[in-house]
Amino acid sequence: MNIESDFKPRGVNVSREESRFLKEKGLKWCPRCRTAKDLSIFVRKGAKRVMDYCGECRDTETILKAVFRTEKFKASVKLRLKLQGLSGFKPSGNRISIYEASILAELGCKWCPYCFKAVRFEQFRALKSERFSICKKCNPIRDAAYKAINNGKITKYNQSEERRASVKAYKNDPKNRVKRNLLKRNAYRTNPLIKFRLRLSEATRRLCNNKAGKDTLNIMGVNSVEHFISLMSVKTDNPNWFRDGYHLDHIWQFNWFSEFLLKNVENDHNLSLALPVIHGHKNLRPLSSTENCQRPKNDFLPLNLDDLPLYEPYLNSDIKQKIHCYFKSLSERPRSKNSK
Numbered sequence: 472m473n474i475e476s477d478f479k480p481r482g483v484n485v486s487r488e489e490s491r492f493l494k495e496k497g498l499k500w501c502p503r504c505r506t507a508k509d510l511s512i513f514v515r516k517g518a519k520r521v522m523d524y525c526g527e528c529r530d531t532e533t534i535l536k537a538v539f540r541t542e543k544f545k546a547s548v549k550l551r552l553k554l555q556g557l558s559g560f561k562p563s564g565n566r567i568s569i570y571e572a573s574i575l576a577e578l579g580c581k582w583c584p585y586c587f588k589a590v591r592f593e594q595f596r597a598l599k600s601e602r603f604s605i606c607k608k609c610n611p612i613r614d615a616a617y618k619a620i621n622n623g624k625i626t627k628y629n630q631s632e633e634r635r636a637s638v639k640a641y642k643n644d645p646k647n648r649v650k651r652n653l654l655k656r657n658a659y660r661t662n663p664l665i666k667f668r669l670r671l672s673e674a675t676r677r678l679c680n681n682k683a684g685k686d687t688l689n690i691m692g693v694n695s696v697e698h699f700i701s702l703m704s705v706k707t708d709n710p711n712w713f714r715d716g717y718h719l720d721h722i723w724q725f726n727w728f729s730e731f732l733l734k735n736v737e738n739d740h741n742l743s744l745a746l747p748v749i750h751g752h753k754n755l756r757p758l759s760s761t762e763n764c765q766r767p768k769n770d771f772l773p774l775n776l777d778d779l780p781l782y783e784p785y786l787n788s789d790i791k792q793k794i795h796c797y798f799k800s801l802s803e804r805p806r807s808k809n810s811k
């Protein structure tokens with residue numbers, strides 16, 4: 472008879488005699504799984520003490536306890552949710568725990584550690600699985616706060632060779648180019664301002680390639696490419712601007728007219744009046760790409776007071792006010808000098 476597998480006590484539990492008999496064979500009875508097992512299984516690692524139950528039974532007990540604890544915790548989270556509501560919910564610790572996150576996920580929400588609120592999944596840019604990402608509303612706030620502290624560092628990094636090389640590599644990656652084109656096409660369909668902008672720059676390109684139709688020539692107010700180039704050449708110091716790939720900058724900036732353009736997307740009559748003003752040769756000048764990209768949003772320096780009546784009817788209201796203030800301050804400056 473194989474004692475280890477076949478041993479059964481006579482009573483409900485092993486008697487003192489039976490236990491002594493097992494011990495002589497190097498075995499011990501486990502009252503939980505009700506089998507006789509090798510004595511060594513009863514010795515806990517670290518503590519050199521013979522335990523009452525076998526190792527396997529002790530392991531299952533620990534797992535059961537842990538399960539019980541998490542179930543208890545989950546129940547407490549659900550209770551808190553019920554009492555505080557989703558809007559008042561706070562995690563029990565400093566951070567959201569896995570269990571709390573899983574319960575919020577069942578409700579279609581995720582914890583934003585920045586605004587300290589449960590926020591719906593749609594309000595996150597990152598994947599649902601990223602536990603500590605912050606919501607779309609908080610993202611710009613955090614970025615601005617970071618920038619305020621580390622601004623110098625960021626510009627230094629952006630101008631470094633390393634950063635430029637990585638940007639270039641990203642731009643040239645065909646995968647990203649496909650993505651970019653898709654975004655562009657989507658923006659063209661959904662954002663009327665971007666549509667206007669792309670169509671106008673397309674008009675310029677057609678003109679410069681000598682493929683301009685009557686409409687393009689009308690909008691830009693010129694007779695031919697040669698006419699256009701001669702008009703532009705007066706406004707720059709670089710005689711080779713065309714060959715050097717200069718940008719064509721809107722002196723009265725395109726964005727200043729956004730309100731009018733958005734309001735009149737469907738109004739062909741109003742557009743036929745405004746577009747020749749906004750995109751006419753008078754409002755264009757050649758500018759090197761760096762100069763053009765560095766031009767501030769509200770840069771009024773190149774503006775001419777005499778042009779104001781021409782552009783004023785199409786300007787956004789806030790810009791109109793700022794430009795009036797700008798010209799007013801210009802006219803006051805020399806007078807204050809004279810009075811001194």
Ligand SMILES: [Zn+2]
Nearest residue numbers: 501504525528
């Ligand atoms: Zn056991």
Ligand SMILES: [Zn+2]
Nearest residue numbers: 583586606609
């Ligand atoms: Zn947030």
